[in-house]
Amino acid sequence: MKLDSMLPQLGEWLRGTGPESDIVISTRIRLARNLADMPFTNRAAGIQKAEVESKLRETIAKLNWHSPLHYIGMQDLNALNRQFLVERQLISREMANVLEGPRGVAFDDTESVSLMVNEEDQLRMQVMRSGFALDQAWETIDRIDDMIEQKVQYAFHDQFGYLTACPTNVGTGMRASVMLHLPGLGLTKQIEKAFKAMQKINLVVRGLYGEGSRASGDFFQISNQMTLGKSEPEALNDIRSLIHDTLKYERFARSTLLRENKQALQDRVARALGTLQSATMMTSEETMELLSAVRLGVHMHLIEDLTAPLINELFLQTQPAHLQKIIGEALDGEARNAARARYLRQRLREISPQAN
Amino acid sequence: MSKESLSKFGVRPLAMKCQFCSNPATMHLTTIINRKKRETHVCDACAEERNILPGKSSEMPINALLQFVLGSNPGIEKESDETACPECGLKYAQFRSEGRLGCPHDYEVFKERLEPLLLKIHRSQNHVGKVPASLHSARQAQEMQNFRNQLLEAVTRENYEEAARLRDLIRSKEQLDETR
Secondary structure (H helix, E strand, C coil): CCHHHHCCCCCHHHCCCCCCCCCEEEEEEEEEECECCCCCHHHCCHHHHHHHHHHHHHHHHCCCCCCCEEEEEHHHCCHHHHHHHHHCCCCCHHHHHCCCCCCEEEEECCCCEEEEECCCCCEEEEEEEECCCHHHHHHHHHHHHHHHHCCCCECEECCCEECCCCCCCCECCEEEEEEEECHHHHHCCCHHHHHHHHHHCCEEEEECCECCCCCCCCEEEEEECCCCCCCHHHHHHHHHHHHHHHHHHHHHHHHHHHHHCHHHHHHHHHHHHHHHHHCCCCCHHHHHHHHHHHHHHHHCCCCCCCCHHHHHHHHHHCCHHHHHHHHCCCCCHHHHHHHHHHHHHHHHHHHCHHHC | CCHHHHHHHCCCCCCCECCCCCCECCEEEEEEECCEEEEEEECHHHHHHCCCCCCCCCCHHHHHHHHHHHHCCCCCCHHHHCCECCCCCCEHHHHHHHCCCCCCCHHHHCHHHHHHHHHHHHCCCCCCCCCCHHHHHHHHHHHHHHHHHHHHHHHHCCCHHHHHHHHHHHHHHHHHHHHC
16 A cells, blocks of 8 residues: 555544534544463564564454455555654554564554554554544444454453553553644633543543643643543543533633634634745644634634635644655755745645635 | 642643743653652753653653552562563563563463552552453353352252242343343
């Protein structure tokens, strides 16, 4: 499979549709699994890693899934292409940067299913959905897990459940994350309060690109922390009820802003769009902040020509690896900032010519 | 899990400045050495230049959390740290420093030391949730066999009331399996 052919398309999770999609960007559930009687990836010898890889690759290839799953070995990808897959959330940063030895990823055409082999755990399955769709994501991943489990024997312990390399994942091995866009709470300075509430019930708040990444542009990922002592549906319910509350607060903040500060809000949105349309240097950080403001403007009907999927597209295409692939050459930081600004100017001119 | 350790996942004010230059800080690292917490705030460029990123690993905060929990685990005895798993050779001391177990057997080998750790991380030591289908049916078969043994025993003891209860229980379970 040629990765370049994926460049113009958006994964299912970035379609900008689905329940509550004015606030919830996407839902993701992953399961961590290991094979019985095999050392975990970090301690496996090369030959054992190769054995695990070939076994899981074969199992995945024979999986009777309704759409084909493409398997790519990491050794066949250069750093840029690995980063490209990170930006599309198909592999983790750890997969792209850290681990040695035979490893790979399988994903479908819609990019809603991805199966990583020989990551920190031998199998990390992930299902992504656009909008707030915990149940659908769980049903899908549960089914894939069942299908794979018919072919291989997972490491499972009566007391501890599914065994994982890191004890923070043991039990269900399930991490469910919902990615939220919360500019209203950001602007009304209530975001810290919301985070405190989340942390109190042991949910974790992270930036867009998972653990270790900073939240920028008011995009946040909320995930369950505990994987032992709660069933999968119970853990999903915890997240669900908290997200419902968060949605309520965010909507309230947005309507308050519209009622009490409409002009200031309009100005903020228009300035963000103006900067994106005319700047000559643009970091990915700033792009994210500005696109965040524009996205808010789209959902609050303060901007007419732009749509949520388009914002998502710009957001994805301006990431470093995507940008370099679009331009067709490797660029250093400064050159990237110039190319990013040029790309944004051009795309926004195509879409909204009268705005210029 | 303490509030303090969780706060590492929290998001800090956006306006924080990089400690090395005046750009806005984009990374906020918390390191805990000898139980002393140190916070570092840096921008992308300085983090890369000074190589302060912990291997750009996506697992950084989880690692930090784990180290925090491991570091504060009381009653650590040097001797048992040296016990090695017969399957993968991992010593508990290695797990303490790396934060990763070596193989499925480690959970049994280090069970006694892992239990309090799991309690701290998850507030539980027991899995509740999905069970592999193969184990699920094996467990059911075992359970049915136990009921049959109890039934036989009840009949032998001429406790017909108990025997009838067990017979009905077995029948209803069998019917349930058939409808599945």
